[in-house]
Amino acid sequence: xxxxxxxxxxxxxxxxxxxxxxxxIATSSxxxxxxxxxxxxxxxxxxxxxxxxxxxxIPPNKYTIHTIRLGSDxxxxxxxxxxKWDQTGNIIILDRGHIYHVYTDHLYLLDVKFQxxxxxxxxxxxxxxIEGLGQQATIPTAK
Numbered sequence: 581x582x583x584x585x586x587x588x589x590x591x592x593x594x595x596x597x598x599x600x601x602x603x604x605i606a607t608s609s610x611x612x613x614x615x616x617x618x619x620x621x622x623x624x625x626x627x628x629x630x631x632x633x634x635x636x637x638i639p640p641n642k643y644t645i646h647t648i649r650l651g652s653d654x655x656x657x658x659x660x661x662x663x664k665w666d667q668t669g670n671i672i673i674l675d676r677g678h679i680y681h682v683y684t685d686h687l688y689l690l691d692v693k694f695q696x697x698x699x700x701x702x703x704x705x706x707x708x709x710i711e712g713l714g715q716q717a718t719i720p721t722a723k
């Protein structure tokens with residue numbers, strides 16, 4: 581009877597074990613990289629020549645964005661808002677829905693499933709940091 585109880589205890593304890601992801605927030609982009617600053621890219625656009633986008637990340641969790649549709653409507657979009665970090669501390673989600681993976685000197689725009697965009701234009705979703713510009717910088721505008 582004692583063996584039956586011991587087996588039952590081991591089964592209950594064993595079933596209670598949940599595998600949780602091992603997230604090391606100490607080595608995340610949020611805590612180890614100088615992520616704040618100004619980033620720039622020209623994203624592919626099916627109805628224009630590209631989306632010239634400049635994004636400034638401002639600590640602790642604010643951003644400004646400036647977008648111009650090249651070869652199309654000349655009126656630029658300017659906006660600002662807040663972003664949040666995902667649980668890994670490597671991905672930011674803007675309040676307007678855009679998702680970026682944060683690296684040392686660039687970002688990657690991700691799809692809605694938090695995956696890198698694949699295909700022949702994959703590198704066009706890389707957003708490079710503009711060196712020398714930081715917090716309180718003026719976002720450059722296209723002419």
